[in-house]
Every structure is written in C-alpha cells, then in structure tokens.
Amino acid sequence: MSESRHTQTRLQHIENWDTEFEIVAGHVRRTASEEQTLNILEAGCGCAWDLDLQDVPYKLTGVDVDEDALRIRTEQRKDLDVAVVGDLRTVELAESHYDVIYNSYVLEHIPDAERVLDNFWRWLKPGGLLVLRVPDRNSVYGFLTRITPLWVHILYKRFVVGFREAGQPGVGPFPTVYDRVVSRGGIRRWCRRRGLAVRAEYGSNYYVNEVGVFSFPIRALVRLLHVCSFGRLAYDHSNLTYVLQKPPAAASQHGAPLRSEGVCC
Ligand SMILES: C[S@@+](CC[C@H](N)C(=O)[O-])C[C@H]1O[C@@H](n2cnc3c(N)ncnc32)[C@H](O)[C@@H]1O
Numbered sequence: 001m002s003e004s005r006h007t008q009t010r011l012q013h014i015e016n017w018d019t020e021f022e023i024v025a026g027h028v029r030r031t032a033s034e035e036q037t038l039n040i041l042e043a044g045c046g047c048a049w050d051l052d053l054q055d056v057p058y059k060l061t062g063v064d065v066d067e068d069a070l071r072i073r074t075e076q077r078k079d080l081d082v083a084v085v086g087d088l089r090t091v092e093l094a095e096s097h098y099d100v101i102y103n104s105y106v107l108e109h110i111p112d113a114e115r116v117l118d119n120f121w122r123w124l125k126p127g128g129l130l131v132l133r134v135p136d137r138n139s140v141y142g143f144l145t146r147i148t149p150l151w152v153h154i155l156y157k158r159f160v161v162g163f164r165e166a167g168q169p170g171v172g173p174f175p176t177v178y179d180r181v182v183s184r185g186g187i188r189r190w191c192r193r194r195g196l197a198v199r200a201e202y203g204s205n206y207y208v209n210e211v212g213v214f215s216f217p218i219r220a221l222v223r224l225l226h227v228c229s230f231g232r233l234a235y236d237h238s239n240l241t242y243v244l245q246k247p248p249a250a251a252s253q254h255g256a257p258l259r260s261e262g263v264c265c
Contacts, residue, residue: 011201011202011203011236011237011240012200012201012202012203013202013203013204013236013237014202014203014204014206014241015204015206016206016209017206020202020204020241021050021051021052023200023202023241024051024102024131024241024243025051025052025053027129027131027199027200027243028040028051028053028056028100028102028129028131029053029055029056031099031100031128031129032056032057032058032099034057036057036099037057037058037059038056038057038058038059038099038100039058039059039061039097039098039099039100039125040053040058040059040060040061040098040099040100040101040102041061041062041063041093041098041100041101041102041123042060042061042062042063042080042102042103042104043063043088043101043102043103043106043116043120044063044064044065044088044103044104044105044106044109045062045063045064045069045070045073045080046064046066046069046073046170046172047069047070047072047073047076047077047170047171048073048077049062049073049077049079050104051102058100059081059082060079060080060081060082061080061081061082061083061084061093061098062080062082062083062084063084063085063086063088063091063093064084064085064086065085065086065087065088066170066174067085067170068169068170069170069171070083070085070170071170072170072171088106088110088116088119089110089112089115089116089119091119093119093123094123095122095123096122096123096124096125096126097123097125098123098124098125098128099125099128099129100128100129100130100131101120101123101124101128101129101130101131102131103116103120103130103131103132103133104131104132104133105133105134105135107132107134107179107181107182108134108135108137108142108145108176108177108178108179108182109174109175109176109177110177110179111177111179112179113177113179113181113182114179114181114190117181117190117194118194121194121196121246124246125246126246126247126248126249127245127246127247127248128245128246129199129243129244129245130196130242130243130244130245130246131241131242131243131244132187132240132241132242132244133239133240133241133242134182134187134239134240135178135182135238135239135240136182136183136184136203136234136237136238136239136240137178137180137182137183137186138183138184138185138232138233138234139205139233139234139235139237139238139239140221140222140225140226140229140233140234140235140238141205141207141222141238141239142178142182142183142233142238143225143229143233144225145176145178146176146178150173150175150176153173153176154166154167154173157172157173160211160214161207161210161211162212184201184240187240187242191244194246195246195247196244196245196246196247197244197245197247198242198243198244199243199244199245200241200242200243201240201241201242201243202240202241202242203234203236203237203239203240203241204237204238204239204241205236205237205238205239207238207239208222222235223235
C-alpha cells in the first residue's frame with residue numbers, strides 16, 4: 001500500500017449527512033448561472049437522489065446497470081429527465097456534454113473502475129465538475145468490506161443499521177470489488193494523469209453514529225484494526241468525497257472507443 005505524499009495530508013472532516021449534502025450542493029450551485037440549465041449526469045443513480053438543487057435549473061440524466069433500481073427511480077421518484085439502463089464502462093453518452101457528473105458509492109462495485117473514470121473525463125465539459133463519493137479501500141471499513149462476503153453486508157445493514165429492506169432487488173447492498181483506484185492514492189494518481197484539479201477532498205465516518213448501541217464496539221474494533229495494521233488502514237474516515245474539476249480547455253487525450261448499449265426507459 002504505497003501512498004503518495006498527498007494521501008498523508010489531513011482530510012477535511014464531514015460530521016454528518018446533512019452537512020455533506022449542503023457542501024456538495026454548494027459546489028454544484030457555484031458552477032451554475034441563471035441563464036444556463038445545468039446538464040447533470042447521475043452515474044450509477046440507483047433508486048434515489050440526495051441533492052437538493054431546487055434553486056438551480058438543471059436537466060438530470062440517470063444511468064444505472066440495474067433495471068430494478070432504475071424502475072423504482074422512474075416510477076416512484078420521477079425525478080429523472082432521461083433514464084438510461086447501461087454499464088458505465090461501456091454505455092455511450094455524448095462527449096464533453098455534462099456540467100456536473102455525480103457518482104455516489106458506485107466505483108467500489110465495478111471491476112476496472114478506472115475505465116469508468118476515463119469515461120467521466122470524456123463526458124464532462126471542459127471546466128465541468130466531477131463529484132465522487134467512495135469508501136476508501138484503505139480504511140478499516142473498506143478492508144472489512146473487502147474481506148467479507150455479500151451476505152455479511154446484508155445482515156449488517158438489516159440488523160446493525162436497521163435497514164429492513166436490505167438485500168431486496170434494486171435496493172442493495174450490492175456486491176463490492178474495490179478496484180485499486182478506489183482509495184485516496186488511486187484517485188489522486190488518476191487526477192494527475194488526466195489533469196483534473198482537486199477542488200476539495202473530504203473524509204467522513206458518520207455511519208458509526210447511525211448504529212446506536214453498536215457505535216462504541218465498532219469504534220473500538222476500528223481503532224484496534226488500525227493499530228494492528230501499523231497505521232496503514234485509516235480509522236478517522238471510511239468514506240471519501242471529492243470535488244474534481246476538468247481543466248477549462250482540456251485537450252482530448254483519451255480515445256478508447258465505446259460500445260453502444262444505452263437503452264432509454
Ligand atoms: C450503492 S448503490 C448507490 C446508488 C446511489 N448512487 C446512491 O448513492 O444512493 C450502487 C449503484 O451502482 C450501480 N452500478 C453498479 N455497477 C454499475 C455499472 N457497472 N454501471 C452502472 N451502474 C452500476 C448499482 O446498480 C447501484 O444502483
């Protein structure tokens with residue numbers, strides 16, 4: 001686990017879900033102008049959208065590989081302007097089209113996640129924002145998720161977090177892969193390769209506050225594993241949130257052809 005100098009710097013810490021969405025929505029709002037409708041891509045949209053952008057004119061495109069999730073989204077939430085069933089590695093979307101790409105807890109589920117990031121780079125307009133939310137594979141939480149099977153994640157969500165629908169079609173938890181890019185070092189390296197600016201980097205572990213009586217033993221276990229890993233597994237955060245910006249006049253460096261499989265529903 002060789003980490004670059006950047007990954008040793010302290011993360012800005014986010015205390016809770018509401019604060020995180022305020023911060024992220026603030027970044028998105030600052031890219032908006034009154035005359036322009038923002039083109040937003042929610043990549044791996046699942047069945048719900050968390051951001052409150054009521055004061056911003058925008059058109060929302062959602063892409064997800066899971067038809068059940070997208071059906072719940074289009075039938076119940078009804079907040080997508082365009083819905084596309086497709087795999088983010090291969091789906092065909094317009095290049096340099098989106099002002100904002102929002103990608104929340106998706107990359108850890110995808111083998112070859114860097115291919116998805118490269119597609120984001122191509123789909124973003126010059127100057128566009130990429131908001132990434134991922135668990136850090138090099139945190140204690142990420143490590144435990146990597147070494148345990150899906151049924152353990154389902155039981156954890158149902159009986160520790162108290163999310164009774166966990167495991168039902170379209171709802172998750174979904175199988176995890178944790179490609180190497182899903183870490184602080186991995187994201188930083190990819191940004192350097194593609195020339196994206198890191199506008200903000202946040203860490204959070206507020207999931208521990210949401211597990212009631214399990215909070216204390218989980219915190220103790222996380223500390224213990226941090227020490228046992230000689231400090232290599234982070235205990236102070238489990239999740240990372242990035243606000244990245246494509247350079248305003250980025251030359252197209254990425255020419256890998258994409259296979260078309262987008263299906264609008
Ligand atoms: C944990 S959920 C997150 C959903 C939503 N973004 C959120 O934050 O609540 C992961 C989502 O990624 C989708 N997903 C996983 N692999 C994908 C892929 N290769 N292409 C598109 N979507 C994918 C899943 O179907 C699922 O809806």
